Amino acid sequence: MKGPTMPIENTGKKNLIWQYHVNVVNGYYGPHRFNIAKASSSLMSMYAMKIGAEYRLVTQPQFSERRLPGGPAMERFQLLGNEYEAYDKILYIDTDILPSAEAPSIFDDYSSADIAGIHRPHPRDLEILKKGWLSKAVDHNKYIENYVNGAILLMSREFRAYLIETINIDDIQCDAGKHWDTHGIDVKWPVYDQSMVSYAIAISSFTLSRVNETFIKGPYFFNYGGQKSHSTSKEFFERYRSLRDDWLAGDTYL
Numbered sequence: 001m002k003g004p005t006m007p008i009e010n011t012g013k014k015n016l017i018w019q020y021h022v023n024v025v026n027g028y029y030g031p032h033r034f035n036i037a038k039a040s041s042s043l044m045s046m047y048a049m050k051i052g053a054e055y056r057l058v059t060q061p062q063f064s065e066r067r068l069p070g071g072p073a074m075e076r077f078q079l080l081g082n083e084y085e086a087y088d089k090i091l092y093i094d095t096d097i098l099p100s101a102e103a104p105s106i107f108d109d110y111s112s113a114d115i116a117g118i119h120r121p122h123p124r125d126l127e128i129l130k131k132g133w134l135s136k137a138v139d140h141n142k143y144i145e146n147y148v149n150g151a152i153l154l155m156s157r158e159f160r161a162y163l164i165e166t167i168n169i170d171d172i173q174c175d176a177g178k179h180w181d182t183h184g185i186d187v188k189w190p191v192y193d194q195s196m197v198s199y200a201i202a203i204s205s206f207t208l209s210r211v212n213e214t215f216i217k218g219p220y221f222f223n224y225g226g227q228k229s230h231s232t233s234k235e236f237f238e239r240y241r242s243l244r245d246d247w248l249a250g251d252t253y254l
Helices: 033-051 071-080 123-131 140-145 157-166 171-174 180-186 194-204 230-247
Strands: 015-020 055-058 087-094 097-098 115-117 152-156 209-210 222-225
Touching: 033 055, 033 097, 071 087, 071 157, 071 171, 071 194, 097 230, 123 140, 123 194, 123 209, 140 194, 140 209, 152 157, 157 194, 180 222, 222 230
Parallel strands: 015 055, 015 087, 115 209
Antiparallel strands: 087 152, 097 222, 115 152
8 A cells, every 4th residue: 555645736726627428337337337437537536636627527417418429428529618708728637437545637748739649540530531431531641650549638728729620520420320220431530539539630730748557557547448348347446446445545534
């Protein structure tokens, strides 16, 4: 067990860590989605306190309740609303990611980045780049090199302002009623929010700062994205209990 976690000196910047949860229960997410989100949120709020950032967990949908293609994934775009203009940087992070007590400030580590995230091009988007509408819409190398996964999005005020000007949320409606398994490359935005954001980067002067694996596979953040099998969920909660003990180490009342 590690020693008590000490706060990091505040830099004077106004930063926000933002998570979203809606309790969808199906075979992909498994029966533990709600508790997984609660576990992630509890540690992420402690991480925000440590690094001097604000924290917000949002549970009210704005886009998925309109039955837009993409469902809950589209809720990331709530961050383009006027209420978030005051923040220098905003970290969107999935509710199946766990921060450790030793994690440094991701805002400090990527202080010069306008957009930072996991570089993991999705095969569906790469298929559209090769054979679909993207083939003539973007520079292929820039698109591939700057493709960002939606699990972690660290965005500056300037990049968010660019997305507000560039992304039309309702453009996702062109995929209404379509499914990749049957429509293939006729689907415009096959991976929803990350398809749209990655395209926006590709046609801009912005470049992706790739988040180091220490913020994905440990020891700073542990990402349990993807289908929640029994073994994955079991591993997640075992990791959560260990990290929780580290976060609260040194408190003699616990």
